[in-house]
Amino acid sequence: MIRIALLLWAALLLAMPATAQVGVAPPSGFIVAATQGQTSVTGTTAETNLASLRIPAGSMGRNGHVEVKSLWSYTNSANNKTLGGRLSATGGNISGTSLGVALATTTATAQIMWVIRNNNATNSQTLWGAQPVTPFGSSANALLAPAIDTTQDTFINLTGTLALSTETLTLVHAYAVVFPAN
Amino acid sequence: MRRALIAAVMVVSAPALAQLVTFPGVGGGSGGVVVSTTGPVNLTGTTAETNLASLRIPANSMGKNGVIELKCLWSYTNSANVKTHNYRWNNTPGGGVSITSSGPTTTATAQAFLIIRNTNATNVQVTYNTPLNPFGTSGGTPTTNLDTTQDTWLNITGQLALSTETLTLQRATATVFPAP
Numbered sequence: 257m258i259r260i261a262l263l264l265w266a267a268l269l270l271a272m273p274a275t276a277q278v279g280v281a282p283p284s285g286f287i288v289a290a291t292q293g294q295t296s297v298t299g300t301t302a303e304t305n306l307a308s309l310r311i312p313a314g315s316m317g318r319n320g321h322v323e324v325k326s327l328w329s330y331t332n333s334a335n336n337k338t339l340g341g342r343l344s345a346t347g348g349n350i351s352g353t354s355l356g357v358a359l360a361t362t363t364a365t366a367q368i369m370w371v372i373r374n375n376n377a378t379n380s381q382t383l384w385g386a387q388p389v390t391p392f393g394s395s396a397n398a399l400l401a402p403a404i405d406t407t408q409d410t411f412i413n414l415t416g417t418l419a420l421s422t423e424t425l426t427l428v429h430a431y432a433v434v435f436p437a438n
Numbered sequence: 439m440r441r442a443l444i445a446a447v448m449v450v451s452a453p454a455l456a457q458l459v460t461f462p463g464v465g466g467g468s469g470g471v472v473v474s475t476t477g478p479v480n481l482t483g484t485t486a487e488t489n490l491a492s493l494r495i496p497a498n499s500m501g502k503n504g505v506i507e508l509k510c511l512w513s514y515t516n517s518a519n520v521k522t523h524n525y526r527w528n529n530t531p532g533g534g535v536s537i538t539s540s541g542p543t544t545t546a547t548a549q550a551f552l553i554i555r556n557t558n559a560t561n562v563q564v565t566y567n568t569p570l571n572p573f574g575t576s577g578g579t580p581t582t583n584l585d586t587t588q589d590t591w592l593n594i595t596g597q598l599a600l601s602t603e604t605l606t607l608q609r610a611t612a613t614v615f616p617a618p
Contacts (some may be wrong), residue, residue: 327579
């Protein structure tokens with residue numbers, strides 16, 4: 257059993273996406289994937305992957321959830337800085353279903369949160385539809401409904417988009433915690 | 439006799455530190471530590487900053503990129519006077535650098551949430567510093583430099599502007615999510 261756990265742990269390390277350094281804690285009742293060092297986007301107005309947090313295949317169960325919390329800094333200006341997240345079957349890119357975005361302008365930092373819940377099925381998720389800068393409260397927005405197969409490795413692609421390419425958007429730190437439930 | 443009486447009054451008015459309960463290895467694995475107070479702690483009778491709880495974060499439990507999530511529930515006198523909640527971090531129980539604080543007035547309860555992140559080093563942390571609005575764009579991000587390869591303590595203090603009022607730390611819980 258211990259050997260299997262160690263092998264899985266080694267496999268997790270080997271399979272990390274190349275676009276961002278990500279650490280995964282050893283096997284336990286929950287799983288933490290965290291960025292290792294900050295990443296930035298500047299010089300482009302294209303949506304850019306800043307980190308991919310891998311949710312190991314089958315770790316959520318049919319009713320588990322993932323909490324993703326990230327800390328950002330950026331140029332304080334009137335121009336939009338878009339802090340985004342996508343749920344995808346692949347990492348290191350800007351693919352996947354949007355988890356909703358936060359639009360930042362005349363502030364300097366942001367802390368945001370998504371809660372991704374499997375909805376009594378391993379391939380059906382539900383999320384609150386408000387901006388992730390206000391993860392608690394009430395909203396007129398409809399719930400989001402990604403449909404990613406979590407029996408396979410799943411990636412949370414954190415992305416940044418600048419309205420003005422000379423500005424800078426930095427993902428300071430991000431982590432995902434899996435709370436499994438069947 | 440008079441000195442003894444004053445000493446007795448001081449002992450009665452000084453709040454006892456919160457009792458703690460710790461759950462190492464949440465989930466049966468190597469990751470995760472939860473430390474929690476086990477009952478309310480009241481502050482009254484003084485305007486001095488007073489330590490209400492010290493939550494021990496075990497040495498090396500965070501890793502270079504792990505985090506501590508600290509959640510606190512407070513109640514207090516609803517008045518125009520400031521009731522200060524201060525969140526300090528130190529190598530010993532009590533005192534230490536203030537990570538952030540908040541000072542509610544004309545409300546009765548507050549729930550606070552702080553995320554203290556090691557940022558690719560065991561001795562460099564960054565925290566989004568608006569615990570009563572833990573998500574959003576209005577916060578600052580102060581850095582601290584505690585060595586988390588050693589035991590550290592989150593020291594949660596209270597301070598009254600008017601000593602006859604009361605500030606109560608109902609519950610404080612710290613959860614460590616480790617990451618290498």
